[in-house]
Amino acid sequence: MKLVTAVIKPHKWEEVRVALEGAGVTGMTVSEVSGYGRQKGHTEVYRGAEYDISLVPKVRVEIVVDDADADEVVEAVVNAARTGRIGDGKVWVAPVDSVVRVRTGDRDESAV
Amino acid sequence: MAHAANSGDVAWLLAASALVLLMAPGLALFYGGMVRSKSVLNMIMMVFGALAVVSITWVVVGYSLAFGDDLGGGLLGDPGQHFMFQDMLDDVPGVLPDSLFAIFQGLFGVVTVGLIAGAIADRTRFGTWLVFCAAWTIVVYAPVAHWAFDLSSAHHVGGWMANRLGALDFAGGTAVEINSGAAGLACALVLGPRLGFGREPMKPHNLTLVMLGAGLLWFGWFGFNAGSALRADTSASVVFVNTLMAGCTGMLAWLLVERVRDGHATSFGGASGVVAGLVAITPSCGAVTPFGAMVIGALAGAICGIAVGMKYRFGYDDSLDVVGVHLVGGVVGVLAIGLLASSAAPQGVDGLLYGGGPSQLVEQTVAAGATLIYSFGVTTVIALVLDRLIGFRVVEEHEMIGVDLVLHAETAYDLHAAAGARPHFRPTQPGEEMA
Numbered sequence: 001m002k003l004v005t006a007v008i009k010p011h012k013w014e015e016v017r018v019a020l021e022g023a024g025v026t027g028m029t030v031s032e033v034s035g036y037g038r039q040k041g042h043t044e045v046y047r048g049a050e051y052d053i054s055l056v057p058k059v060r061v062e063i064v065v066d067d068a069d070a071d072e073v074v075e076a077v078v079n080a081a082r083t084g085r086i087g088d089g090k091v092w093v094a095p096v097d098s099v100v101r102v103r104t105g106d107r108d109e110s111a112v
Numbered sequence: 113m114a115h116a117a118n119s120g121d122v123a124w125l126l127a128a129s130a131l132v133l134l135m136a137p138g139l140a141l142f143y144g145g146m147v148r149s150k151s152v153l154n155m156i157m158m159v160f161g162a163l164a165v166v167s168i169t170w171v172v173v174g175y176s177l178a179f180g181d182d183l184g185g186g187l188l189g190d191p192g193q194h195f196m197f198q199d200m201l202d203d204v205p206g207v208l209p210d211s212l213f214a215i216f217q218g219l220f221g222v223v224t225v226g227l228i229a230g231a232i233a234d235r236t237r238f239g240t241w242l243v244f245c246a247a248w249t250i251v252v253y254a255p256v257a258h259w260a261f262d263l264s265s266a267h268h269v270g271g272w273m274a275n276r277l278g279a280l281d282f283a284g285g286t287a288v289e290i291n292s293g294a295a296g297l298a299c300a301l302v303l304g305p306r307l308g309f310g311r312e313p314m315k316p317h318n319l320t321l322v323m324l325g326a327g328l329l330w331f332g333w334f335g336f337n338a339g340s341a342l343r344a345d346t347s348a349s350v351v352f353v354n355t356l357m358a359g360c361t362g363m364l365a366w367l368l369v370e371r372v373r374d375g376h377a378t379s380f381g382g383a384s385g386v387v388a389g390l391v392a393i394t395p396s397c398g399a400v401t402p403f404g405a406m407v408i409g410a411l412a413g414a415i416c417g418i419a420v421g422m423k424y425r426f427g428y429d430d431s432l433d434v435v436g437v438h439l440v441g442g443v444v445g446v447l448a449i450g451l452l453a454s455s456a457a458p459q460g461v462d463g464l465l466y467g468g469g470p471s472q473l474v475e476q477t478v479a480a481g482a483t484l485i486y487s488f489g490v491t492t493v494i495a496l497v498l499d500r501l502i503g504f505r506v507v508e509e510h511e512m513i514g515v516d517l518v519l520h521a522e523t524a525y526d527l528h529a530a531a532g533a534r535p536h537f538r539p540t541q542p543g544e545e546m547a
Contacts, residue, residue, distance in 0.1 A: 044315065045374045047384060047420045047433060051313045 001096040001112055002070040006061045007035065008081040008089040013059045019080035020063065023072055029062045039087035058089060064096055064112055115342050117208040124344035125212055131335025132219040136163045136226055138332055142325025142383070143230050146432050149317040150514025151234045152524045158229035158241055165245040166225045166253075170218035171197055177254035178217065179262050179270075186272025189258050208342060216339060217261065221253045223336070224288045230432030231296030232303050235511050238519045240504045244299075244494065252295065252490050253287070256483055260287040279479035280459055280472070282351070283340040285395025285446040286483040293439020294484045296430055298491035303505045305429030307512060314431075319379050326383035330359055333390050337397045347458035351397040355390065358397075358409030362389015365413030381417065384437060388416035391441030396449045399459045404452040411448065412441045443480050450476040 008016055013030070020028065034055035041054040065073050070093050077091050101111040117125075140159035144152045166174075173191050180189030194200060200210035225245050229236075260281045262270035273279045273286065281287070306314065316322060337355045341348035366385025367377040389409030396408055420436035423429065430436065450473025453463035462468030498504050505511075510518040517523055 045370075045376060045378060046315050046380055047436075048370070048374060048417070049421070049424065050374075051315050053313070 128339025
């Protein structure tokens with residue numbers, strides 16, 4: 001099993017969700033996070049005082065999938081989240097040792 | 113001091129007094145939105161605390177000091193004359209009830225003291241602040257209100273600025289605006305800057321509250337200014353129009369400064385510009401035409417929009433710009449009377465630009481300077497004494513944690529449901545330290 005983690009632009013979240021449903025993904029965990037990459041932050045001005053805000057709001061999507069589905073899921077996220085401009089985010093894949101479904105006690109592939 | 117009044121006048125002043133009271137919660141929200149989320153409740157409580165303490169102080173002795181018979185030199189009223197308002201409860205037909213005039217004036221003191229809180233946000237001990245509110249009302253606000261507002265009559269001798277000097281101040285450019293601004297500067301200097309001032313970002317945590325607060329202040333300001341006519345008549349109406357005009361041009365002027373200087377017109381700048389315009393029209397609303405009000409509002413919006421940057425240059429942490437908006441805006445308004453007063457306006461005096469000569473401008477300058485010097489000097493002494501005796505500022509660790517939690521055992525926003533687990537009631541035992 002793999003854990004697919006995507007950090008994307010907040011306004012792209014709805015398109016990514018639709019693309020993931022299209023790829024057969026039935027569940028995911030989503031959180032509002034902040035961070036920055038190459039685009040760095042932005043500048044805000046309050047009563048003439050400039051503030052460099054280094055952290056930019058992002059959405060993080062986490063999905064646990066079967067090994068065979070990982071590439072397709074990554075492709076779906078990347079295609080849906082891309083605007084072509086700096087700050088589009090990143091997607092990475094990591095191995096998962098074990099999964100348990102809390103309600104039934106099902107383990108691993110049958111729990112995904 | 114009996115002002116002739118019919119029932120319409122009395123009704124208007126009752127309503128105007130309630131409008132002035134609404135400026136306290138308006139100011140609390142205006143300031144509360146500007147601070148960081150860890151001290152918003154404390155900021156709001158400083159203003160509410162001022163409301164309670166100043167109102168009581170006023171009824172006990174403050175009104176007597178401000179509007180009692182002059183003790184000499186036009187400097188101070190007789191402190192025992194109207195103790196507890198006990199001599200002001202009789203029904204006298206055909207005049208403004210003394211208790212109504214007195215409490216209308218008391219609510220001005222509430223707003224004035226509340227304004228000072230903005231200069232010392234995020235770092236003030238709450239108990240000391242309440243003591244300061246009472247002390248400052250007695251030693252600074254009441255005397256200056258006597259100078260500026262207490263008009264002499266056949267059986268009464270009032271304050272020196274309004275009577276002997278002849279300076280015009282319709283609703284409090286000196287006693288309210290310059291006074292609170294100079295006091296705020298003194299307090300900010302005594303307490304010192306917030307930890308990380310000028311290095312860490314201290315941006316307003318909720319500009320929606322700031323906009324709502326500015327709107328409520330503007331609404332209440334009609335009671336403040338038009339109520340100061342003490343009658344429901346043409347003078348109140350002209351003052352009302354002037355108050356609207358100055359707020360409007362103040363907003364646009366501040367936005368223009370920002371657009372040119374920073375590239376963007378901001379909501380915070382819009383709210384600040386409204387207040388700057390209203391500050392400047394406060395003393396001048398009875399002395400100028402609507403055109404004059406537009407000019408004064410625009411001057412204040414632009415000058416205050418530039419002045420709020422001074423604190424970074426000079427290194428004093430007037431946290432929410434009480435100096436940049438109220439001291440500077442108050443000076444603009446008080447001096448502008450000397451230039452833009454028109455005999456067509458209710459107070460019937462011509463300023464320099466309307467052919468009245470320079471004398472009014474000189475009188476206005478003396479009034480502004482006297483208020484500034486007295487308020488700054490005496491407030492510095494009060495703040496230093498309180499700091500030595502009982503401590504005016506919280507300890508460093510508490511300031512870092514945030515004064516909401518440390519002083520009030522509360523946090524304003526519960527945005528993370530999991531952090532609020534296991535609520536239970538347990539009365540604190542006597543002698544038990546709160547965790």
